[in-house]
Amino acid sequence: MKNKHLVKPDDFTVEEIDSIIELGMQIKQNPREYIKVCEGYLMATLFYEPSTRTRLSFESAMSRLGGKIIGFSDPNASSVSKGESLEDTITTVSKYVDIIAMRHPQSGAAQQAASVSSVPFINAGDGGNQHPTQTLTDLLTIKSCMKRLDNLTIGMCGDLKYGRTVHSLAKAMSRYKNIKFVFISPEELKMPEYVLNDLGDTQFIETNSLDDSIAELDILYMTRIQRERFEDRDEYERLKDVYILDSKKMENAKSDMIVMHPLPRVNEISTDVDIDSRAMYFEQAQYGMYVRMALIMKLLGISK
Structure with missing residues (x-):
């Protein structure tokens, strides 16, 4: 190398x-x-x-x-x-x-x-x-927490259109065995077609509901709705709080699911999640x- x-x-x-x-x-x-x-x-x-x-x-x-x-x-x-x-x-x-x-x-x-x-x-x-070094960060976090990089169901939630971290991570994880993606976003912020095309045979579904998806996930990767990527300020205001992860939603998640986020966060993860042992986003920064x-x-x- x-x-x-x-x-x-x-x-x-x-x-x-x-x-x-x-x-x-x-x-x-x-x-x-x-x-x-x-x-x-x-x-x-x-x-x-x-x-x-x-x-x-x-x-x-x-x-x-x-x-x-x-x-x-x-x-x-x-x-x-x-x-x-x-x-x-x-x-x-x-x-x-x-x-x-x-x-x-x-x-x-x-x-x-x-x-x-x-x-x-x-x-x-x-x-x-x-954002490949964020991808390496994410892979190290997953390997350290889950002890593996295969046989995982990974939910990616929020801004999947402009979020370079989820683009890179999806491509990287698709190279490992038995990975399933759940892409959770509003219609306006769906995962780009070129990213989906790069996933090969990796299984994925697209949905707009975090509540309906969280129970099946091993990893929930939250993302910020990025104001700086929007040309239309009204569209940003309409979408910015569409997904907010809080302790109530976490009650429906697996006991060993981990929550990741590339940071900085705004409103998409409530601070009451910070004390949950499954919240890994600050450790993720150290990784x-x-x-x-x-x-x-x-x-x-x-x-x-």
């Missing part, structure tokens, strides 16, 4: 993904054994779009491995504000660092950047397209740091 780029989850084989998940689990068990493995390495975090969890997760991951970080969290503070092209920015930055992580609001920007990067490039989210530590090590070709 050394020197590879990660633009979308299927850039890696299932075996490569499994090796990242395994290393992430080892790091989680003994994080202090990895505190100097990236000493002398430099990462660039280039965030053309606001982010809290993803940016800090990458920066925490590299810092915990002993490496250093440069970059920006506001493109207006970079030469982008002077009209520099994305290709020129990436070509230049890759002369300074050993690895790059980039978030961009434009779908397809990650592939564009990776095509000119001379160092390993990681897509930290490109518009409504892909994200461990899996990014593993990914950085793999792409740099570093072993403990």
Whole structure:
């Protein structure tokens, strides 16, 4: 995996993904054994779009491995504000660092950047397209909580049209055995046809009812209705609170079902769910740091 780029989850084989998940689990068990493995390495975090969890997760991951970080969290503070092209920015930055992580609001920007990067490039989210490190985070969370990545019924609820996290996770999980998806959304926010077409023979159903679906799920993946993706503000206001998971709904779920969410949440998960032992979304954020530590090590070709 050394020197590879990660633009979308299927850039890696299932075996490569499994090796990242395994290393992430080892790091989680003994994080202090990895505190100097990236000493002398430099990462660039280039965030053309606001982010809290993803940016800090990458920066925490590299810092915990002993490496250093440069970059920006506001493109207006970079030469982008002077009209520099994305290709020129990436070509230049890759002369300074050993690895790059980039978030961009434009779908397809990650592939564009990776095509000119001379160092390993990681897509930290490109518009409504892909978010592969969130997918790795989700896989590590599922493996840690459920002890498997097969034989699962996974409900994805909310914004399935613009939600890049569910697009990437659906594609990734469809590569494992005996997976069933339940896609729960209003008609306006259904899973895109191109994602459904990528699922191959994986079984799925589409519904608009969370109440009717929750009892059969092993995993419920909630998503935020994303205001920033809507051009029509009235449509956003109409749909923003269409699904709200609360403790009452959780009474109908399996005792070992887990609730996941890529965060940030707004109203889609009531705070009374936070104390439920099945709520895994804050732990999920921590798993994200461990899996990014593993990914950085793999792409740099570093072993403990």
